[in-house]
Amino acid sequence: MATVSLKGITKSFGKTEVIHGIDVDIRDGEFIVIVGPSGCGKSTLLRMVAGLETVTSGEVQIGGARVNDREPMDRDIAMVFQNYALYPHMSVYDNMAYGLKIAGTPKAEIAERVAEAATLLQLEDYLKRRPRELSGGQRQRVAMGRAIVRKPSVFLFDEPLSNLDAKLRVQMRLEIKQLQRRLGVTSLYVTHDQVEAMTLADRMIVMNAGRADQIGAPLEVYANPQTEFVAGFIGSPPMNFLPADMAHDAPPGAVKLGIRPEHLTLAQTGTAAKVIYTEALGAETLLHVDLANGTRATVRQDAIAPHPKEGETVHLAWDAGNRIFFDSEGQRC
Ligand SMILES: Nc1ncnc2c1ncn2[C@@H]1O[C@H](COP(=O)(O)OP(=O)(O)OP(=O)(O)O)[C@@H](O)[C@H]1O
Numbered sequence: 001m002a003t004v005s006l007k008g009i010t011k012s013f014g015k016t017e018v019i020h021g022i023d024v025d026i027r028d029g030e031f032i033v034i035v036g037p038s039g040c041g042k043s044t045l046l047r048m049v050a051g052l053e054t055v056t057s058g059e060v061q062i063g064g065a066r067v068n069d070r071e072p073m074d075r076d077i078a079m080v081f082q083n084y085a086l087y088p089h090m091s092v093y094d095n096m097a098y099g100l101k102i103a104g105t106p107k108a109e110i111a112e113r114v115a116e117a118a119t120l121l122q123l124e125d126y127l128k129r130r131p132r133e134l135s136g137g138q139r140q141r142v143a144m145g146r147a148i149v150r151k152p153s154v155f156l157f158d159e160p161l162s163n164l165d166a167k168l169r170v171q172m173r174l175e176i177k178q179l180q181r182r183l184g185v186t187s188l189y190v191t192h193d194q195v196e197a198m199t200l201a202d203r204m205i206v207m208n209a210g211r212a213d214q215i216g217a218p219l220e221v222y223a224n225p226q227t228e229f230v231a232g233f234i235g236s237p238p239m240n241f242l243p244a245d246m247a248h249d250a251p252p253g254a255v256k257l258g259i260r261p262e263h264l265t266l267a268q269t270g271t272a273a274k275v276i277y278t279e280a281l282g283a284e285t286l287l288h289v290d291l292a293n294g295t296r297a298t299v300r301q302d303a304i305a306p307h308p309k310e311g312e313t314v315h316l317a318w319d320a321g322n323r324i325f326f327d328s329e330g331q332r333c
Pocket residue numbers: 013018036037038039040041042043044045192
């Protein structure tokens with residue numbers, strides 16, 4: 001187990017800089033999720049920690065030591081990818097044992113470690129099978145097992161669940177979280193799925209075009225987003241953005257007013273809006289409404305509340321404590 005520190009990390013491919021200076025100190029045993037849209041630099045950042053990409057400037061430290069010039073093999077990390085990258089012609093046992101064999105680990109110890117990981121991952125009955133004889137979830141577990149047997153100081157995950165169907169993803173997400181808690185191994189986990197980020201992370205790094213817009217605990221980021229990008233990216237449905245002048249006490253420089261869908265309520269008086277369509281999702285109902293100024297907003301209601309019909313005019317109210325403001329650069333003000 002180890003701390004991981006990134007100090008002013010940048011990355012350029014040719015003349016194009018894609019990571020613009022990331023600083024973060026990750027605690028021993030912490031679960032960090034790197035989340036952001038496609039192309040924002042998540043994999044590149046992770047691959048620099050792994051040693052699969054060089055760092056253009058800045059320093060990667062693992063366990064307090066600078067590792068910029070160390071080969072991936074010598075960084076005491078294990079990586080789990082989206083495509084699992086299992087060897088198709090090898091049994092589950094051999095897939096898990098392979099890295100240890102290469103490293104020259106004695107046979108008896110390999111057997112012991114693989115057995116231990118197989119128990120942990122409930123793969124005992126599948127050790128003789130080939131990857132093609134396994135379900136997607138089982139293959140994912142084998143990929144995890146291969147990382148676990150190495151007993152690394154740091155786990156690196158790059159979208160490990162994105163090949164699985166929705167239900168299995170939820171199940172595997174729980175398994176990964178429990179496993180990480182149990183093993184206490186410092187973990188960096190890349191995903192573009194903000195729900196996955198919210199549920200797995202001790203802290204998340206929300207990336208936007210090669211920058212860390214915000215680093216913090218999921219609920220802290222949700223409640224207190226520092227940029228318009230973070231406010232719109234974290235939370236589903238996303239935060240509503242209304243013209244700032246709809247609030248008469250907007251701070252100087254404010255151009256947008258942000259309010260979460262659950263913080264908009266229907267009232268007798270207030271801002272008029274027309275219900276465009278409703279989505280009854282079971283536990284909750286979303287009302288999509290248009291304001292007179294053309295802004296579309298979403299109101300989240302309990303499923304049991306009486307819902308207005310499509311085409312009806314409603315009035316919206318919100319609490320001053322539940323709104324935030326952004327300036328023309330998308331920064332909080
Ligand atoms: N080898 C490379 N050469 C040139 N540009 C690259 C290379 N690898 C990545 N990039 C660019 O760097 C940027 C970040 O890519 P990266 O793969 O890190 O994104 P990502 O956040 O992981 O996206 P995704 O969610 O789609 O996997 C992209 O603009 C990408 O085109």
